[in-house]
Amino acid sequence: MSRTIAMIGGTGPAGTGLALRWARAGETVIIGSRDAARAQSAADAxxxxxxxxxxxxxxxxxxxxAASDLLVLTVPFEGQAALLKQLKPAMRAGSVLIDATVPLAASVGGRASRTIGVWQGSAAQQTAELVPRGVSVAAAFQNVSADVLNGGEDVDCDVIVCSDDPQATQVAMELAVKIPRVRAIDGGKLxxxxxxxQITALLIGLNIRHKGxxxxxxxGLPGAAYQSFSK
Ligand SMILES: NC(=O)c1ccc[n+]([C@@H]2O[C@H](COP(=O)([O-])OP(=O)(O)OC[C@H]3O[C@@H](n4cnc5c(N)ncnc54)[C@H](OP(=O)(O)O)[C@@H]3O)[C@@H](O)[C@H]2O)c1
Known part of the structure; x- marks a missing residue:
């Protein structure tokens, strides 16, 4: 399948880590940034x-x-809503947006190992409220460590995909299994x-405690529930 993946806020560790894995898998990737030169230098790296x-x-x-109908959002929660409002006119109906945002308390000066309450229920549901009609949102990749993505090893993590649109779920699962050792699981509704x-906040706490x-x-799920790496 020929597609272009646009990483919105793609210059940070999460965006570059995912972009690295997908570029390695032969996917076409655009790194997005508030600053075109910063985006280009992240792409060059x-x-x-x-x-x-x-x-x-x-x-x-x-x-x-504007250049893609497959968007991946990797921005800190505090910038998410304003950025989506700004980008709304550039998003096309029929697009899929995959949201990796975690509403960490660190984004409002608290601890990274806690989340903050989001009025809509989750960062991904906030995104779904802010995108134009016809853009489908899937939540995925929140639990995958950017350090691991940016490292050289395979990724020992499942990606749980949540969406109200089966097609968006399928697209996110396809991208997840481009990452060696990742298994993708349909996690149900958005x-x-x-x-x-919230699991990400737990993982951050565990990583601090155990330095990992x-x-x-x-x-324990039937084999059919897992999609795995395919070249
Ligand atoms: N780090 C991880 O291990 C990890 C793992 C899973 C999920 N996540 C989630 O993925 C998201 C990105 O994580 P990250 O560690 O890559 O974050 P980050 O480095 O803090 O931010 C990513 C990029 O977002 C842009 N950005 C920062 N503040 C912004 C604002 N107020 N408005 C618009 N753009 C802004 C910046 O790009 P420009 O300055 O170039 O525009 C920055 O390079 C977060 O929600 C995080 O919780 C992170």
Whole structure:
């Protein structure tokens, strides 16, 4: 399937880590940023790691949005709503937006190992309220450590995908299994993103306590519930 993945707020560790994995898998990726030059230099850094064959470039967020109908949002919660409002005119009906945002208390000066309450229920549900009609939102990748994504090892983590749109779930699961060792699991409705987001706060606390890069694995489901890495 030919597609372009636009990483909105893609210059941070989460965005670059996912972009690195997808560029390695041969996907076409645009790194988005508030600053086009910063986006381009993040894209160049990924090309250095992947090789000259990497299909990756950098654009200002609005231009990245306009150039793709597959958007991945990797911004801190405190910037999420304002950025989505700004980008709304650039989003096309029929697009899928995959949201990795976690509403960490750190975004309002609290601890990273706690989440803050979001009026809509979760950061992903807030996103769903703010995108134009016809844009489907899936929540995914909140539990995958950016340190691990940016490292050289395979990723020992399941990606739980939550969405009210089966097609958005399918697209997010397809992207998840481009990352070696990741298994993708359909996590049900978008409202379940609230729980997945909270798991990230738990993982951050565990990582601080035990000095690691913990992920999650869901056990005991029938084999058909898991999608796995495919080249
Ligand atoms: N880090 C992880 O391990 C991890 C794992 C899973 C999920 N997440 C979630 O993914 C999101 C991104 O994580 P991150 O660690 O990559 O975050 P980050 O480095 O703090 O931010 C990512 C990018 O967002 C842009 N940004 C920052 N503040 C902004 C604002 N107020 N408005 C618009 N854009 C802004 C910046 O890009 P420009 O300055 O270039 O525009 C920045 O490079 C967060 O919600 C986080 O909770 C993180």
């Amino acid at each position: 990924i090309r250095q790691r992947v090789g000259p064959e990497a299909k990756i470039t950098g654009l200002e967020n609005g231009a990245a949005c 409202e379940n993103a609230r729980i997945v987001e 890069h913990g992920g999650v694995r869901i056990t």
